[in-house]
Amino acid sequence: MSYPKFNCLPILFGFLLLALTAGADDVKENIKIPEPGNTQIITLDDGSSLVGRIIDIGDTHITFDCNLGQMSIAIEKIRKIAEVADSSFREGKYWFPNPNRTRLYFGSTGRMLKGGDGYISDTYIFFPGFAYGITDNITIGGGFSIFPGLSMNEQLFYLTPKIGIKASGSADFAIGAFILRVPGDAVSDDNDDGVTIGTLNVVGTFGSDDLSLTTGLGYGFAGDELADKPAVQLGGEWRFARRLSFVTENWILPEIDAPVISYGIRFFGESLTTNFALFNILDDEAVFPGIPYVDFVWNF
Helix, strand or coil: CCCCCCCCHHHHHHHHHHHHCCCCCCHHHHCCCCCCCEEEEEEECCCCEEEEEEEEECCCEEEEEECCEEEEEEHHHEEEEEEEEHHHEECCEECCCCCCCCECCCCECCCCCCCCCEEEEEECCCEEEEEEEEECCEEEEEEECCCCCCCHHHCCEEECCEEEEECCCCEEEEEEEEEEEECHHHCCCCCCCCEEEEEEEEEEEEECCCEEEEEEEEEEEECCEECCCCEEEEEEEEEEECCEEEEEEEEECCCCCCCEEEEEEEEECCCEEEEEEEEEECCCCCCCCCEEEEEEEEEC
């Protein structure tokens, strides 16, 4: 069988450059009197934040009503303005949106990045990656390995395109793919082009961003051959504190009797996330307590 040659390096670097140079928040467009039931969070150029409401807008300054009283703030000093629902505050603290609603660990959820949003990730140090929302319904992602001592042609490269389908209410669905180029030397001595393998996936997520269930199917492929049976994904996330979530991701794989399970804690702020988890196979040879997994994600 002949496998198509797959080199995603130019695509990866092109989209990574696009992600890193994505446009900054347009402050002037967000300077407005908020809707009833909403609160604004202003971030100043020194990194400090104020919570309250704009009550007056001038040519060079705004009047901002917050717990410190009414303040006059120069527009040129404002780095960002976010408008959030009053329900985002619990016991006086702002519960910022879940920054990793689109992913579990390895697997994706049915939810999408907003157009212009993205993240840069690093798994096990040697696997940097990224994802970028081209539109609210189209995301492109990818990554590569950086194993020391290997040339660029000997590294792994992957792409993760994803298209979202909004259902209704709290249900979101997406279709996507995981496309991996395996170097030829890893397959056989006489294969110079490498092999393209991966999965074609459909996934659905139900519930809120802070308490959700994700389920999906993935059909594996190698070259132009598609698997007869799908892998089954089942996972979820429970945000039990302002900066902490419990995350689980589990798979039933074809031809493997024992399921692959994982569980761990997600630590996150508004932009930076760290995942610590344990993976295991539920059979007689399971490794207690599991194989450690760690990644870091920076959202922008």
